[in-house]
Amino acid sequence: MLEDTKIYEAAKYPWSISARRLLKELDISLKEIDADAQALQLARSRLLQALETKESASPERKTSSEFVELTSFFVAKVMVDAIKSMFFRRRWATAEAKRAERYFFKESDLKLAQLATRNFNWQLDPKPTRIAGREFSHRLHFANYLAATAGFHEREWKLVNKRMVSGYVLLRKGDTARVLRAAVEQLLISDVKQVTPPFPPNIQQFYEELEVIVRGRTERMKQEIMGEIIPEAFPPCIQALLGDMAEGKPLSHIARFTITSFLLNVGMDVDSILNLFVKAPDFREDLARYQIEHIAGKRGSTEYTPPACAYLVSTRLCVKKDKYCEFIRHPLAYYRRRRKWIKPKSS
Amino acid sequence: MDKTEEFLKNQFAAYYQRKHEGLTMPPDYEKREFAFFWFTRRGALRHTSFTKKEELIQFIANEGPAHIFYSAAKYRKPDAPQMPLKEWEGANLIFDIDADHLILPCQKLHDRWLCTECSTRGKGQRPEACPNCGAHAFQELKWMCKECLDAAKSEAIKIIEEFLLPDFGIVHKDIMIVFSGHRGYHVHCFTEEVQPLGSAERREIVDYVSGVGLDFLHHGLVDQSYGIPKGPDTRTPGWEQKIARGIKAIFKSPSKISEITQLKASQKEILTRDAASILRQLEESPPRYVMPKGIGKVAWRAIAQFAVEQMGAKVDEPVTTDIHRLIRLPGSLHGKTGFLVKQLDMNSLEKFDPFSDAQVFEGSTEVFVKESPGFSLGNTEYPPMRECECELPLSVAILLLGKGVAIINE
Structure with a gap:
C-alpha cells in the first residue's frame, strides 16, 4: 500500500x-x-x-x-x-x-510548500493573508521568486507589480502553482545527462x-525566420531603432547590439548591416565591421541572439508595443509569427 | 614621467603606508578579483587576488594606485585571466547612486562641457548634440558640491529605508553604505539569498526600486466610473503605500503640481486651488480619492505616475545588473579627488559631509591652477581660479590635480 x-x-x-x-x-x-x-x-x-x-x-x-x-x-x-x-x-x-x-492546483497549500522546499530549496510558506481585499495563500522569498520568474514577460509578474513584505512576495494559490511550474521547467531544461x-x-x-x-x-523553424527578409514583420522596437539609425541619431551600445544581432538572425549579411550604420555620428567602418562580425560569431565562438523583451523593457528600448507583443517574449519570436502572416499576403 | 602623476602616486603611496586601518576587506575577500588603475601608466591591473590583508596593504603602499576595486562577485579562481575561467560563485547585490544620473540645478553652476569639434562651450549636463555644429563628442568637467552629494545621499537613504529594509527584508547588518569618493554612494547587500541571482533577476530588483514597469492596477488604483473611487492606501505595505504617500506629498506642497508635465494648465490650476480639500479626503481612513471636476482618469494616472517617479530611487542600472562588477574598496582613495572612499552606517550617513569627513591629506603644496570652478572644502570657500601659481592645502591641491585642472610645474 x-x-x-x-x-x-x-x-x-x-x-x-x-x-x-x-x-x-x-x-x-x-x-x-x-x-x-x-x-x-x-x-x-x-x-x-x-x-x-x-x-x-x-x-x-x-x-x-x-x-x-x-x-x-x-x-x-x-x-x-x-x-x-x-x-x-x-x-x-x-x-x-x-x-x-x-496537479499543483489540486494540492493543499501545505503540500505545495513542502514540494517547493524539498525539491527547490525554496523559502515558501503557506500563509493566508488578506491585503487590500485580496486573499493570498503563500509567501515566497523574493530571491526564489525572481529566479523562477525571470523569463516571464507579462507585467503582472514583474516584481514591482507584486505585493512584497519583509522579503517575501505574496502569492495566490494559482500564482504559486504557476511559479512552481516555472521551476519545474527550469529543472528539466538544466538537468542534462550524457x-x-x-x-x-x-x-x-x-x-x-x-x-x-x-x-x-x-x-x-529556421525556414520560418530565414529566407526573404520581410521588414514589415519586424517588431516595433526594431522598427524604431531602424528609424533612429536612418536619422543618424546616436545609438547606445545595447541598442546597436540589439539591432545588429536581430538583423543577423533574420539573415541579413554583414555588409548590408554596415550600410545601415554609415549615418551614425561616430561611424568608423573598421570598428563597425569588427563589431558586427563579432556578433555574427565570425570572430569568437559565440553567435549572439538579440536580448529578450524583458531586457528591452528595462533598458527602455521596448517602445510602441503593439497587440502582437502581448503574445511573445522575444523580438525574434515576434518576427517569426508576423512573417508567417504577412508572407502569404505578399506573395 | 609626468611630475603631476608622480606627485599623486607618491602622495597616495605615502597615505597607504601610514594609514590603512580604514581599509575594509569585503567578506570572503580571498575569492574576489582585485583591480588597480594607475596615475603613471595607462591600463589597469586586473585579475589579482589576495589571501591576506597585509599583502594588499604592502602592494598599494608600494605602488600608490589611483583607484582600487574589488569584484562584487566571488569566484573559485579569482585570479584566472578570463571571466569564464574564474568560475562564478555568486555576487553581492550592489547599487550605485551617482549625482551624474540625477538632474540637479547645481550642475548648471559647476559642470562644463566643450565640443571637441568646434570648441563651443556650455554649462550643466552636456547636450546630446552640439547646438553649434551638431557633433556628439565632448570634453566634460564634472564637479561636485554639497547640493548634489546631498541629493545622492537622500537617494541612498531612500533605497535603504523605503526598499531594502521594509520590502526586501534585508537586515541592517547585511547592508554596507560607502561614499564613492567622488559624486555618489554605493550600497552593498551581503545577504546570502541574493548571491546566486543572475543579471535578469537583478534587473527586476532595479525596476522595483525605481518603479519601472509599475502598473497601478496592481497597487490599488482602480479606474471606476461610478461608486466611491478607490486608490492606493498608506496602510497597505509595498509600493501601494509609497504611491499613496507620494500622492499626498504632492498635495501637501502644491508647488509640485506644476512639475507634472502631462497635466494641462487648467488642470494644474484646479488641483492647486483644491489641494487642501483633496489632501483632507486623502487623509481619511480609508483614503477618499474624490476627483474635482475637470480631473479625469488620465489626469489621476499622471499624478500617480509622478508620485512613482518621486518615490522611486534613481540608481545606475548597469552597476546592479552586472554580476561581475568591480566596485571601489572602502578605505581606499579616489584618484580623481583624493577623497576617502568611506564606509558608513545609517547613523553616520545622515551627518556625513564628504567635504570634511572624507579628507585625509594634511599640509600644503604649490600647484599651477589652469582653471577651476569655485568650491568649498573643509569649511573653506575657494573662489574660481584661473592660471595662477598658488600654495594650497594638500587636500585641495590633490583634488585639483586629480580633476586635471591643475598641474605641478616641471
Missing part, C-alpha cells in the same frame, strides 16, 4: 527528488522498459505532443498504470537527453511542467524515428 502511494506520487511528479530516489530503488533498466509496449507508447505520445503543442499527453487511465506513467517519463527523458536538441528539450520541459501545474545510443532494439527504433521528426521540426 505504502509502495502504491509512493508510485502514485512519483508518477504525478516524476522529476521530484523522491521520484528519482524511487526509480533508483526499483532499479529498472532500459532493457526492461524496452519490453514494455505500453510505456513506450505513452512516452511517444508524451514527446510528440510536447513537440507540437507544448502540452503533455494525459495518460489513458484505462490502459496505463501509474508505474507505466513513471517509466514512460523516464524513457522520454532518455530520448530528450540523447537527441540533444535545445528546442526539443524546451518544448518537452514546458509540456511536463504544465502537466505538473495541473546519453548515447545504441539503445535496446525497440527504444533504438523509437530514437531514430524521433530524431528525424525533431530535425524536420527545427529545420522548419
Whole structure:
C-alpha cells in the first residue's frame, strides 16, 4: 500500500527528488522498459505532443498504470537527453511542467510548500493573508521568486507589480502553482545527462524515428525566420531603432547590439548591416565591421541572439508595443509569427 | 614621467603606508578579483587576488594606485585571466547612486562641457548634440558640491529605508553604505539569498526600486466610473503605500503640481486651488480619492505616475545588473579627488559631509591652477581660479590635480 502511494506520487511528479530516489530503488533498466509496449507508447505520445503543442499527453487511465506513467517519463527523458536538441528539450520541459501545474492546483497549500522546499530549496510558506481585499495563500522569498520568474514577460509578474513584505512576495494559490511550474521547467531544461545510443532494439527504433521528426521540426523553424527578409514583420522596437539609425541619431551600445544581432538572425549579411550604420555620428567602418562580425560569431565562438523583451523593457528600448507583443517574449519570436502572416499576403 | 602623476602616486603611496586601518576587506575577500588603475601608466591591473590583508596593504603602499576595486562577485579562481575561467560563485547585490544620473540645478553652476569639434562651450549636463555644429563628442568637467552629494545621499537613504529594509527584508547588518569618493554612494547587500541571482533577476530588483514597469492596477488604483473611487492606501505595505504617500506629498506642497508635465494648465490650476480639500479626503481612513471636476482618469494616472517617479530611487542600472562588477574598496582613495572612499552606517550617513569627513591629506603644496570652478572644502570657500601659481592645502591641491585642472610645474 505504502509502495502504491509512493508510485502514485512519483508518477504525478516524476522529476521530484523522491521520484528519482524511487526509480533508483526499483532499479529498472532500459532493457526492461524496452519490453514494455505500453510505456513506450505513452512516452511517444508524451514527446510528440510536447513537440507540437507544448502540452503533455494525459495518460489513458484505462490502459496505463501509474508505474507505466513513471517509466514512460523516464524513457522520454532518455530520448530528450540523447537527441540533444535545445528546442526539443524546451518544448518537452514546458509540456511536463504544465502537466505538473495541473496537479499543483489540486494540492493543499501545505503540500505545495513542502514540494517547493524539498525539491527547490525554496523559502515558501503557506500563509493566508488578506491585503487590500485580496486573499493570498503563500509567501515566497523574493530571491526564489525572481529566479523562477525571470523569463516571464507579462507585467503582472514583474516584481514591482507584486505585493512584497519583509522579503517575501505574496502569492495566490494559482500564482504559486504557476511559479512552481516555472521551476519545474527550469529543472528539466538544466538537468542534462550524457546519453548515447545504441539503445535496446525497440527504444533504438523509437530514437531514430524521433530524431528525424525533431530535425524536420527545427529545420522548419529556421525556414520560418530565414529566407526573404520581410521588414514589415519586424517588431516595433526594431522598427524604431531602424528609424533612429536612418536619422543618424546616436545609438547606445545595447541598442546597436540589439539591432545588429536581430538583423543577423533574420539573415541579413554583414555588409548590408554596415550600410545601415554609415549615418551614425561616430561611424568608423573598421570598428563597425569588427563589431558586427563579432556578433555574427565570425570572430569568437559565440553567435549572439538579440536580448529578450524583458531586457528591452528595462533598458527602455521596448517602445510602441503593439497587440502582437502581448503574445511573445522575444523580438525574434515576434518576427517569426508576423512573417508567417504577412508572407502569404505578399506573395 | 609626468611630475603631476608622480606627485599623486607618491602622495597616495605615502597615505597607504601610514594609514590603512580604514581599509575594509569585503567578506570572503580571498575569492574576489582585485583591480588597480594607475596615475603613471595607462591600463589597469586586473585579475589579482589576495589571501591576506597585509599583502594588499604592502602592494598599494608600494605602488600608490589611483583607484582600487574589488569584484562584487566571488569566484573559485579569482585570479584566472578570463571571466569564464574564474568560475562564478555568486555576487553581492550592489547599487550605485551617482549625482551624474540625477538632474540637479547645481550642475548648471559647476559642470562644463566643450565640443571637441568646434570648441563651443556650455554649462550643466552636456547636450546630446552640439547646438553649434551638431557633433556628439565632448570634453566634460564634472564637479561636485554639497547640493548634489546631498541629493545622492537622500537617494541612498531612500533605497535603504523605503526598499531594502521594509520590502526586501534585508537586515541592517547585511547592508554596507560607502561614499564613492567622488559624486555618489554605493550600497552593498551581503545577504546570502541574493548571491546566486543572475543579471535578469537583478534587473527586476532595479525596476522595483525605481518603479519601472509599475502598473497601478496592481497597487490599488482602480479606474471606476461610478461608486466611491478607490486608490492606493498608506496602510497597505509595498509600493501601494509609497504611491499613496507620494500622492499626498504632492498635495501637501502644491508647488509640485506644476512639475507634472502631462497635466494641462487648467488642470494644474484646479488641483492647486483644491489641494487642501483633496489632501483632507486623502487623509481619511480609508483614503477618499474624490476627483474635482475637470480631473479625469488620465489626469489621476499622471499624478500617480509622478508620485512613482518621486518615490522611486534613481540608481545606475548597469552597476546592479552586472554580476561581475568591480566596485571601489572602502578605505581606499579616489584618484580623481583624493577623497576617502568611506564606509558608513545609517547613523553616520545622515551627518556625513564628504567635504570634511572624507579628507585625509594634511599640509600644503604649490600647484599651477589652469582653471577651476569655485568650491568649498573643509569649511573653506575657494573662489574660481584661473592660471595662477598658488600654495594650497594638500587636500585641495590633490583634488585639483586629480580633476586635471591643475598641474605641478616641471
